């Protein structure tokens with residue numbers, strides 16, 4: 051059999067298989083038809099491949115997965131950031147028309163092409179930092195037409211960029227200023243959800259369930275409808291306050307719940323029982339200078355598969371590089387380095403239901419691989435400000451580097 055690509059001479063292959071990192075010292079990877087065909091000990095002789103890639107002592111890892119972003123948006127919140135650093139509160143700025151609603155205004159004004167070009171540029175930067183799969187939420191339109199515009203941008207990008215994109219409908223991100231809350235909740239349920247599902251524009255539906263956003267009762271109504279339409283569900287839960295979002299995520303059978311810095315012990319136990327993936331967003335904690343930290347100790351005790359994402363968006367996290375988010379996970383949330391790295395690979399894959407396809411180096415999975423210019427895997431987090439990604443391989447093809 052002639053294979054497509056034979057990666058030889060890696061110093062370490064960080065497979066992410068098993069409980070830890072599953073590191074193989076030295077070794078080869080053989081790729082066929084865009085998928086990993088074999089992972090074996092050093093220098094497999096007699097392998098006939100169309101192409102041989104000499105890893106020249108580099109570390110090989112699975113491509114990174116950013117399982118929580120809001121990267122299609124208009125405008126900038128740089129001035130707002132400056133005001134916040136002068137001591138103005140996020141809530142005060144939001145009351146004066148800043149915050150999410152200022153991005154909503156800019157996103158509504160932006161054309162499809164403007165949104166597309168900017169998002170494509172962010173995705174290119176993310177690729178250079180090793181991100182091969184990206185979940186992207188809507189939620190800056192808040193009208194049917196503008197939400198569809200954002201989701202259509204994601205669909206078009208998915209056909210053009212090297213990464214796999216996973217679209218999520220987050221119509222329930224905020225109540226638009228021109229509508230009453232109940233009126234808007236009904237619009238999301240009766241108008242937007244059927245339209246988005248009918249057009250096949252989103253895989254998941256997310257709700258910002260919190261004290262400053264949607265109530266548990268509203269969240270339940272929206273996500274129940276989403277489930278009826280056959281869509282996967284997610285929650286932004288217990289970020290600003292413990293409103294019982296974690297418990298609700300468990301009750302509703304969500305695939306994941308995100309933020310969770312204020313989640314109660316009871317809520318986390320319910321999530322563990324129901325198999326809901328916790329998604330930690332430590333870059334947001336960093337950017338907003340939040341003091342609350344997720345209860346990593348309990349999540350660890352409960353054996354929960356902690357995922358880590360950037361939460362990339364213009365207001366609360368301008369971080370798009372996953373190694374930096376992983377470093378925030380370690381330095382701020384107290385994750386071990388293996389936890390931080392599993393968080394941006396195999397556990398991130400679980401958070402978007404793709405763990406049988408990507409997130410680890412295993413025969414049968416897509417060959418989404420990174421070659422790192424590093425002496426050992428620890429350096430990726432240790433030297434978080436240094437981009438050590440040398441080559442990015444997506445579905446068996448080199449898409450960046452070499």
Ligand SMILES: [Zn+2]
Nearest residue numbers: 118120286361
């Ligand atoms: Zn978010």
